Amino acid sequence: MTVAPRPVGPASVLDALRAALPIARILTDPTALDGYTRDEAEWAPFARPVAVVLPESVDEVAAAVRACARTGTPVVPRGAGTGLSGGANSVQGGVVLSLERMTAIVDINRAERYVVAQAGVINDTLRSAVAEHGLWYPPDPASYRISTIGGNAATNAGGICCVKYGVTRDYVLGLTVVLADGDIVRLGRTTAKGVVGYDLTALLVGSEGTLGVIVEVTVKLLPLGGREERAIVGSFPSLRSAGDAVAAITAAGLGPSALEIIDRLCLRAVDEWQQLGLPHEVDTMLLAKVDIPGSMGEAAAARMATLMVEAGAVTVERSIDSESVDRLFLARRLTYPALQRLGPVLTEDICVPRSAVPEMLARIQATAADNNIEIGNIAHAGDGNLHPLIIAPEGDGAARARAKVALDRIVDDCLALGGTVTGEHGVGLLKRPGARQELGSRVLALHQAIKDVLDPQGILNPGKGF
């Protein structure tokens, strides 16, 4: 499809935006713009946008997109900017469309168990709001206290309880989307089932703002009650032995509701920062939860403890005391900020077959040693989703170069073991080479053709996603 030439450039898009929106919605001050240039991905390129738009309604989003469409201006949709792949990084000559002011919870339907929320609602705010109605929204990315439901949907965010309860896509029933020409469409349904038409909702979830701007999300909910949490925490002498325990627990089909690895580097970083009293003598901790109620839950927890011991755990602690469970999982959640104190952290997001977790962890350690670089490890181990955290000290060009070599080797190892380059963070900018390799030319061509249909001018988050 060809598009007729039209006036483009910073001046024309600013004029168009000012004509379409209240002036208070448009930021152009350079200092203000600097807060919107990038997300949390290290090493991904970004540029200062022409403007940041902060719409307060669906109609204002549509008006902003129309203004950009008329002037052929790139639009970079943005939630909270907590992404780790550069998906929200601004591009030259573009407009950042921040959904942060779209914070209305539109409808909590207790009988049908769904909630409709605007894109800018924080995951944890949504979670608390539905809990008051006895309902539960499971997907819990590590960023759940700061990331938005719109960003979660746009990136198909994962989290800790995914191992049992699935990822964001599994909960999204419907979306309101502003298309590339500013038209507003509603996709999906609110009924429990429905098979009318193509699943455009699923197509948009995880599309990272390249096919449309998600402005409203309808997610299904589970009843809040009916679960009984038990934690089983093992201390292991090595990353690999903890990986063996993960493989054994997974193969046994015990249904953990969390199965997380934290290695020595991460444990120490958290403890030095927050003094949580974590054990310093262990190399790796494996944090498991079971939420099956009653005697079957108890039996599953006991079996997990046994499998940990058989895999080489030095100690295994079991707890049904929610406070100590929360303390241990708090350490997991604090790992990323704790490591960031040590220097810029490049967070990998590979996902390998669950049975390949021990082998992949061993390869990561070898890669760190061979390249003389520090790599911490946290992992949604029960899903095979590993987050090697590559630390590259500020200003040390040689270390950074070694880190890049290590990164490439980790990705190669992951693919060799049948894995994927991104389990939950999204492709953004950082994972494009790996994504293109994984998809292959024919499937990539299908992606481009679908992109061209939904965004013929190519203005929606250009250069991201595939």
Added chain:
Amino acid sequence: MTVAPRPVGPASVLDALRAALPIARILTDPTALDGYTRDEAEWAPFARPVAVVLPESVDEVAAAVRACARTGTPVVPRGAGTGLSGGANSVQGGVVLSLERMTAIVDINRAERYVVAQAGVINDTLRSAVAEHGLWYPPDPASYRISTIGGNAATNAGGICCVKYGVTRDYVLGLTVVLADGDIVRLGRTTAKGVVGYDLTALLVGSEGTLGVIVEVTVKLLPLGGREERAIVGSFPSLRSAGDAVAAITAAGLGPSALEIIDRLCLRAVDEWQQLGLPHEVDTMLLAKVDIPGSMGEAAAARMATLMVEAGAVTVERSIDSESVDRLFLARRLTYPALQRLGPVLTEDICVPRSAVPEMLARIQATAADNNIEIGNIAHAGDGNLHPLIIAPEGDGAARARAKVALDRIVDDCLALGGTVTGEHGVGLLKRPGARQELGSRVLALHQAIKDVLDPQGILNPGKGF
């Protein structure tokens, strides 16, 4: 996209097929063709195909599609032909591509809990094969003993345990698809998580053969054990009171693994046919299952029984004896063939908000009475997915006209209550008007544009789906 004129017609496609495939794969005998003209949908149009192709490998499917693409011939993919919307009905001048000989179970991966199966594997065969490895494939359409996993994926089939465990889409990790030009692509993944690229797997699931031919399906599995089934069966004086019980059980968030309604007409039809000893004095039965283990499962079952009594149940029977549970659910599964003995049955598939189930059931009864037509009711009531079974005696034109009036009124009532015209059977031919009404013009245009991208000649199951 424009396509250059090319030789078309029955002769050329037969030549092309014979050049591409072993002769034993191609049926042209009129008697043989007659078995492939239609699925189980009443009233949907169909035509005798030019040929039926029975490929025995992915490459043979690709060869068949290429032959059709080169001659511009419509291709109607077909699993077991058990559909209820006309999705597999043959079209004038077309070729039916039956996947029935693609019956290999390619890989059962116990550690990763998935199975790869060719499209023609029967759902129940898949289920049995994975059970031997301690694994469970939940989606259980009523046709599970005769329908194929490929057809289940192409229509996003539902079933009885969906109310707790979700539909086919929720289990499909990946697909091998033959595209409209005969190219073979693999979509999706085998890892537990993965967010590379657009979710083309989800786009293809439920697309009813209009975007590609599904030749191989990878579905995730659950552990077979860890559940304890309890049945709770209530007998109600009216359809509406049973509906009230459904709404109460759903609102209470008790997590039933089945919640099915069978009305008087269906109960009698099954019992007269099979002498199951079902109670004749009741009007409506509500069949619930709970599979939460232990005391919490027991508590949930007890609470369901109480809610049934409060909604007006005359008797409530509880059982953990798997034989009597199976007998009661057998009646549910036999309803459709039992009713077919009374005359052609048009199976509706509306899905309304769960809380609207009592109102919708009352409206269906009023519609039956007002139009002097028999309408039986079975329902996946816990999902709001109702199957009014409209009986139109053979050769009675007036009754058939009244049945059509009733059908339209049911669809209108469903939409007025916020429902969708197809919960699990698919759009096929029968639901196209309702689907177009639901989707609206802009979203329909997106459908057509995506269809044009994947099938520029429009040869894949033309006229179906939207």
